Amino acid sequence: MNTFTEENYLKTIYHCSLNAGSASTNQIAAATNTRAASVTDMLKKLADKKLINYTKYQGVTLTEEGEKIALGIIRKHRLWEYFLVEKLDFKWDEVHEVAEELEHISSTELIDRLDKFMEYPKYDPHGDPIPDREGQFKRQELKPVSAMLINQTGVVAGVGDHTPAFLQYLEKATLTLGTKLTVTEVVDYDHSVVLEIGNKKINISREVAKNLLVAL
Amino acid sequence: MNTFTEENYLKTIYHCSLNAGSASTNQIAAATNTRAASVTDMLKKLADKKLINYTKYQGVTLTEEGEKIALGIIRKHRLWEYFLVEKLDFKWDEVHEVAEELEHISSTELIDRLDKFMEYPKYDPHGDPIPDREGQFKRQELKPVSAMLINQTGVVAGVGDHTPAFLQYLEKATLTLGTKLTVTEVVDYDHSVVLEIGNKKINISREVAKNLLVAL
DNA sequence: CACTATTTTTAGATAAGTCTAAATTTATTA
DNA sequence: TAATAAATTTAGACTTATCTAAAAATAGTG
Numbered sequence: 468m469n470t471f472t473e474e475n476y477l478k479t480i481y482h483c484s485l486n487a488g489s490a491s492t493n494q495i496a497a498a499t500n501t502r503a504a505s506v507t508d509m510l511k512k513l514a515d516k517k518l519i520n521y522t523k524y525q526g527v528t529l530t531e532e533g534e535k536i537a538l539g540i541i542r543k544h545r546l547w548e549y550f551l552v553e554k555l556d557f558k559w560d561e562v563h564e565v566a567e568e569l570e571h572i573s574s575t576e577l578i579d580r581l582d583k584f585m586e587y588p589k590y591d592p593h594g595d596p597i598p599d600r601e602g603q604f605k606r607q608e609l610k611p612v613s614a615m616l617i618n619q620t621g622v623v624a625g626v627g628d629h630t631p632a633f634l635q636y637l638e639k640a641t642l643t644l645g646t647k648l649t650v651t652e653v654v655d656y657d658h659s660v661v662l663e664i665g666n667k668k669i670n671i672s673r674e675v676a677k678n679l680l681v682a683l
Numbered sequence: 684m685n686t687f688t689e690e691n692y693l694k695t696i697y698h699c700s701l702n703a704g705s706a707s708t709n710q711i712a713a714a715t716n717t718r719a720a721s722v723t724d725m726l727k728k729l730a731d732k733k734l735i736n737y738t739k740y741q742g743v744t745l746t747e748e749g750e751k752i753a754l755g756i757i758r759k760h761r762l763w764e765y766f767l768v769e770k771l772d773f774k775w776d777e778v779h780e781v782a783e784e785l786e787h788i789s790s791t792e793l794i795d796r797l798d799k800f801m802e803y804p805k806y807d808p809h810g811d812p813i814p815d816r817e818g819q820f821k822r823q824e825l826k827p828v829s830a831m832l833i834n835q836t837g838v839v840a841g842v843g844d845h846t847p848a849f850l851q852y853l854e855k856a857t858l859t860l861g862t863k864l865t866v867t868e869v870v871d872y873d874h875s876v877v878l879e880i881g882n883k884k885i886n887i888s889r890e891v892a893k894n895l896l897v898a899l
Numbered sequence: 900c901a902c903t904a905t906t907t908t909t910a911g912a913t914a915a916g917t918c919t920a921a922a923t924t925t926a927t928t929a
Numbered sequence: 930t931a932a933t934a935a936a937t938t939t940a941g942a943c944t945t946a947t948c949t950a951a952a953a954a955t956a957g958t959g
Binding site for chain 2: 550554556557561564565568569572573574576577580581584628
């Protein structure tokens, strides 16, 4: 078994690699709230265990085994988030921190039974897909609102920022999962976006538009 | 906040103190699967934090603050065990290890919501009382079968040994919680006890009789 | 392409929790 | 109560994960 800390590094490397294909030492340090030197130490350790592909100064990727572990952690995280929201009435902005702890409970029997108890949910409360026991999940084709065209319509299906502050903002603006919206204007000056939701119009900043993901 | 390890020591000290009034270094070492020297180190640390009363060579007791923390851990442990058995269909001999991990999830919000979700259970799957948020719980007056008199009747309400092996034995012998039994004989030779359950008679060893607790 | 800035790694240190072996204190018993 | 046994503590060391500061490698730019 791997330590709590090793699991967090693997999970972080997985997430960082999603965009760039690989993860850099500094990226990992920022994401885990540690220093680059500490990351280097851990990378050596994970490489020794054959959980990552690591060559000095080159950034890292997960090995098959490393990705399997990372997806296991992500599965746990998302299933627990679903549980917290659906069964214990937490709000979607309150679950991340608790799930960060729960994801390290080792029993896979527990997580499989929890999965069954909740009838095998496919998406967590933020729209992220939940991997199955084999680490398989459907990749949704989501697009940030900032990439939508004028008059294009989409349904809110995910977020690019999981912080409570952002989620609370969306909640207030009625931009929760499932909300149907149409882009009516992109303001030249600041790239903010005007959305039509039902028959109301609201303006969101470019920053928000980049982190609000829709299915078309 | 306290570390995982500190919490385990406090919990252990609580349990060891239940019988003797205080806990010895060796007792704690045995219960935590460490060496006496390690225990001494930790006792100093816990004493510095004013969580235990410690004088060299004299054994330890919990301070009010230490007991509060210990009862918090025990509350979490027992609520999670209840959850595992009642909601996720674990057997009573399968939950201890998982609960040993879950009891250290820090969020009290989580545990209070879990408590509500399960409608405030009073006893865990082994008959142990679940402390409320203030650490209050009803102490049951339980007696080991080994202390019962001939022809005395009782109802199985707890166990003195939480190991899977013992719990599985009880399960097989239909000595689960709520079972009504009468002592019909105590065998002189080996102090084994003959029980009448319904209209069947079974014989249990003195060892078992000591760890099987009944309400009269 | 050479120089500078940035990123990453190395070196050496620290804190937490553990260990073994030796010393000390308490308990037991002849 | 003196000698021995058992329990406990001290001393010194190890591991894990972290840090800072300095060195080395890579990337960016005139």
